[in-house]
Amino acid sequence: MTPLSSGLTLAWDDYGSLGTTAIAFYVHVGSRDENPELFGAAHFLEHAVFKGARSWSARDIANIQDRLGGEINAFTTRDYTVFYAKVLASKAADALELLWAMVSEPWLREDDIGKERQVILEELLEAEDDLEDRATELYMAALYPDEQFHHDILGSRRSLRQLNAEQLKNFHRKFYHPDNITLVLSGEGVEELKVLAESLRWPHPLGPSITPVRLGPKIGPHIEILSRPGEQVHVTMGVPAPRMFDADHDAALVLSTILGGQNSSRLWQRLREDEGLVYTVSASYSAMKDWGELSIYMAMSPQSVPQALEAATQEVMNLLEYGPTEEERAWALTQAETAMAFTMETPDGRMARLGAYAVCGASPLDPKARLSRLEQVSCEQIMRVSREILAVRPWAVAACGPVQGLERVLQTALHA
Template sequence: MSGSVQRTVLDNGVRIVTETLEDLRSASIGFWVDVGSRDEGAEQQGICHFIEHMMFKGTDTLSARDIAERIDAVGGQLNAFTTKEQTCFYARVLDQHLDRAVALLADMLLHSRMDPADVEKEKGVILEEIRMYEDTPDELIHDLVAEAALGRHPAGRSVLGTEQSVRAFVPEQVREFVRTYYTGQRLVVAAAGRLDHERLVEQVARLFGGLPPGDRPRRSSPVESEFRWLVRGKKTEQAHLCVSSPGLEAGSPHKWPLMVLDTVLGGGVSSRLFQQLREERGWVYSTYSYHTALADTGYFTVYAGASPDKATSVLELIEQELASVAGSGIREDELRRAKEHLKGSLMLSLESTSQRMSRLARCELTGETYLPADEVLARIEAVTVEQVHRLAASMFLPDRYAYAAVGPVHWKTQRRLAAAG
């Protein structure tokens, strides 16, 4: 599917980016607010995520039940999520219901009640979410490694906040945060599917034209980690392990070799880590790698879950694989396989209007040029073995690794972490 991409900026800074796909009968719409957990103050930790929840609790004219019934009545999907740098509210509907979805999302963002009783009730919900997260070690480990890798950097904090910070939220504090950050220059409206760009612009202008412009975020914080390894002891069957190295910031021109490197190391069942740790030795069930790109920094992470008695060996093998790719690079057959994997994943993702909508929004928010699919495929195809090797050699430096572990971590593993960190 090839679509027509258009962009309009309103007088107050609201950006509308769309991709029209006439052959479809559905559309995805997302309202992306350029504020996330890294933008919160010390006493506001978790407030972006809290606001995301509160937007579904009722507006001046609609109850929470009304919101749910309105989207169900048109067979649509409505949801939201919060990241370290953005908060997104989105819907997927049939094309003839797009106007309704836009109006509903606008009502939620502009007229949410933030009722004191609802605020208190939602505190309890989120406190349970935090506790559930604590009981999910294969999720908790990723917050821990972010803290180990980024230290005092604001992106090192959990998106959920802490029990103490969430308990302290009051309605006026929440409303003030919305007034400060839910402004024109921080709002990106992205849509993909069967739609009319000008009609959407007209509707967004009518609904959001009164938003104050505000300002765009200026994000630049030093990474000052006071610790290189963190361990959370828990009574679990597995030890969950992460090794992290410095990575690339969002929009880096080196992201294409990084995508290949990530795929070769831990991007699938043919990856080095999966083959070495699971297929060859049987030490793990799950292992993978990923990269987190932020406005001013980034970090690359390898995850593995293993029995406690194998944890030290798993850590050592991960380090060996990182050292191998940093020292010798990757093979031509690995390069070709990674490219085909990435190109296949891209083309499959283009069958989803939600994925297309998200790609539009992320390019707009990071300042990247939105590339058509053919150009993305060409960028991937242009990656060379030498580019991947240079990038790996610059990233995988043992004295810059950060480590995290959750579970019944054996004293030998802790000693190994301490020696490495």
């Protein structure tokens, strides 16, 4: 990574590509940095910049997007907001200019904000109808009781109706500062783009740089249940896990793969293939600089819930008692190596990898060094880490769907 004279931080790679380029501005602010009266502001602002920037109206921006081809979009997480483009290398300079205009010179007019508010409310309604998504949101609330950390990235109906243009302008002034933004470049033509990046200047006077002050989220595992009509019950349950730069990060990644990250995994084979209790079951591991979690997700008919939870519990206990086999470890490492290879094959994959590290103030390891470190994870380390994190009680448990009559069963699912 390299600091630019404008205050921006630049991260790039020069692996090259077949004529394509990926560009992204990572703004170091996410939903966890919002005050309660501003819940949803980071995501709302991500939408609002497409309504007009610099001398371009929303229609102009849409026309430019279509003229450039590829994909120009944005997304918001708890930890950061990303504005990105995946285009032909011949269009990369124009894509960089468009993204920079949206990040640094958005209009944020009240009439545009009113129109976009309704769009986001529709997005919220769509998310509320997605029971898998609801189970995930409930799970984060069950694991991290601090509402400022776990609240819905989209905000709530109440907060969205209250947000106005002036609040979004203040949010932009506070957090959208060159010192708080990383530009990530990957693919063909990176050297030319680096020259253009050095010429970028913030278009209006800057106030003091305000980097979000973050404390690691408080952990307080409990149960969250939401009764909704439907055919399946969606359950997500999990525990705190190593953070991104903890020594046991790699072991936790391999552990989640063995538990439920592939077709040969223990949960998939037991719950789906052997007993036919679920349509889908998986385990996943997520980590950032100051938090990490490992979770199990499953969806099943209400009558299958007791058996599925019991089977999942048994598989977790078996792993705790006997540990993984060498064969399981080898398969999980192959999965990780394959994922790394596919990530490194595309500019947008490399861009996402660079950006995720950059917002944590670090650079990723060279792929060969990364794989070498993964290969050092032993069965003994996986077993130790599994006992340190999976044996913890209670687990956070979240369930969404037709859950009537299942409350007691859920109370005993890796929670008691």
